[in-house]
Amino acid sequence: MTISQYMTNSHKARNPKASPTKARRERESLERRDAILAAARNVFFENGIHRATVDDVAAHAEVAKGTVYLYFESKETLLAHLLLEGLDALGEQLAEAFAENHPFTAEQRLRRLASAYLDFFENEPDYFRLMMALDRGQFQEAISTELHQQIMTRSINGLGWVVRAIDQGVTDSDFAVADSKSAAGVFWAAINGALVLMSHPIRREMLQQSVESLYTGVMELMLKGMKK
Amino acid sequence: MTISQYMTNSHKARNPKASPTKARRERESLERRDAILAAARNVFFENGIHRATVDDVAAHAEVAKGTVYLYFESKETLLAHLLLEGLDALGEQLAEAFAENHPFTAEQRLRRLASAYLDFFENEPDYFRLMMALDRGQFQEAISTELHQQIMTRSINGLGWVVRAIDQGVTDSDFAVADSKSAAGVFWAAINGALVLMSHPIRREMLQQSVESLYTGVMELMLKGMKK
DNA sequence: CTCATAAGATGACTATTAGTCAGTATATGA
DNA sequence: TCATATACTGACTAATAGTCATCTTATGAG
Numbered sequence: 001m002t003i004s005q006y007m008t009n010s011h012k013a014r015n016p017k018a019s020p021t022k023a024r025r026e027r028e029s030l031e032r033r034d035a036i037l038a039a040a041r042n043v044f045f046e047n048g049i050h051r052a053t054v055d056d057v058a059a060h061a062e063v064a065k066g067t068v069y070l071y072f073e074s075k076e077t078l079l080a081h082l083l084l085e086g087l088d089a090l091g092e093q094l095a096e097a098f099a100e101n102h103p104f105t106a107e108q109r110l111r112r113l114a115s116a117y118l119d120f121f122e123n124e125p126d127y128f129r130l131m132m133a134l135d136r137g138q139f140q141e142a143i144s145t146e147l148h149q150q151i152m153t154r155s156i157n158g159l160g161w162v163v164r165a166i167d168q169g170v171t172d173s174d175f176a177v178a179d180s181k182s183a184a185g186v187f188w189a190a191i192n193g194a195l196v197l198m199s200h201p202i203r204r205e206m207l208q209q210s211v212e213s214l215y216t217g218v219m220e221l222m223l224k225g226m227k228k
Numbered sequence: 229m230t231i232s233q234y235m236t237n238s239h240k241a242r243n244p245k246a247s248p249t250k251a252r253r254e255r256e257s258l259e260r261r262d263a264i265l266a267a268a269r270n271v272f273f274e275n276g277i278h279r280a281t282v283d284d285v286a287a288h289a290e291v292a293k294g295t296v297y298l299y300f301e302s303k304e305t306l307l308a309h310l311l312l313e314g315l316d317a318l319g320e321q322l323a324e325a326f327a328e329n330h331p332f333t334a335e336q337r338l339r340r341l342a343s344a345y346l347d348f349f350e351n352e353p354d355y356f357r358l359m360m361a362l363d364r365g366q367f368q369e370a371i372s373t374e375l376h377q378q379i380m381t382r383s384i385n386g387l388g389w390v391v392r393a394i395d396q397g398v399t400d401s402d403f404a405v406a407d408s409k410s411a412a413g414v415f416w417a418a419i420n421g422a423l424v425l426m427s428h429p430i431r432r433e434m435l436q437q438s439v440e441s442l443y444t445g446v447m448e449l450m451l452k453g454m455k456k
Numbered sequence: 457c458t459c460a461t462a463a464g465a466t467g468a469c470t471a472t473t474a475g476t477c478a479g480t481a482t483a484t485g486a
Numbered sequence: 487t488c489a490t491a492t493a494c495t496g497a498c499t500a501a502t503a504g505t506c507a508t509c510t511t512a513t514g515a516g
Contacts (some may be wrong), residue, residue, distance in 0.1 A: 019239075047363070048366060049487090053502060054502075055503090063466085064466040066465065066505080067464085069505080136361065137428075181435060181436065185425065193417040193418050193421015193424065194274065194418075197416070197421075206380065214417060217414040218417060220453070221454065222418075224450065227419070260493095275512090283474090294476080298473095298494075303474065303475090
């Protein structure tokens, strides 16, 4: 018996219920959970989160409604998990845009981050809508604090890239800002505000300009304002 | 008989149902409508628009539920009328801040407008929440296009003050912006984004700064960016 | 193979609430 | 006084989130 085999057995032995069956059961349980989440993604994104019903989600996942509630506490919890997916996707795109190992200037990095967010807005409108729709007290009260913490952590991590870019700008003496964290909040609030405002066709018509031009306008003013 | 008296009588005569009673009836109808709207204001603002029920509103207005629906098509229509109240209040404050007859500079005017919006955010949090909460497709689909038009008109009028301030800045050669309408959209999107972002206690904690400082940060950067 | 047990799944049921409408009450003026 | 019109009522329907007693299936001991 090799050491690794011994350790594996030891691991199994720790839990009296351990058996080849258990591993399969756990896998199947995760698969079912994923199937329900996938159904939720389709149903909520297709019909909008208010029109869509848990019965619909159950039907799409080919399980009874009760089963949905075995895997997720509530409709809001389901939505929260979709939100986490969206935040993860955005986080990855921001990390890629920051491009840690490339010798970009701080300004280039901020432009790339802003551009990545605009791409996300345009390519993943469902996730973006979800992020905005769930950014409300009503929703937050309906999910566990643990889940809420996870969402907040993901959000902070996303903003972290902006903080780092601004830090770089301060270090390189390109930017003049009092506090990089505040400045990151300002920058993000502004470009996010542009996207929220332009999410409505009527608003776009009203302002007679495209999402891109308003978004770029906000970004350029913010950059100009931060530069030395 | 003066001309005005003649015209008044002529107006009444146009409608064969005219009578002293009719005027009273109409007044009473408006009073009831106001009572229901007042009840809605209390109930929705007290409990939050999702938790509050139309039964609650009816109970507070001391009418049957059916009566509420005689005066307002739906829960959303009730909310839309509260929203109009809020937009009117904000519009008045912006007009006052603009101070047409005072010799303020464009920059002073923009600062005053932004300051008025911050005041509104802080003094009328219920109306502000309503404005943000109802800024969604789901809500817009549920009200008449006429009502929706009214809301949009109020919004445009509000932004109009910002456009005028920026126009002044361009005329006075203080600002360098390509298009004042776009620039107004940019400015408003940015400061509004700051308020939305900071509406959440968790977000404020995350960014470790006050609403005021982030808001001011956004405004100063936007002003700096617009200045020649 | 058989059967007791546990784990997992089910869907009928409850509770809540927006919106309806047949019936009732009140006011008007002929 | 009474027919009519107007205003109001609240029991009812429909939709839907969430529950839980019951059933089904898989497991492994004998």
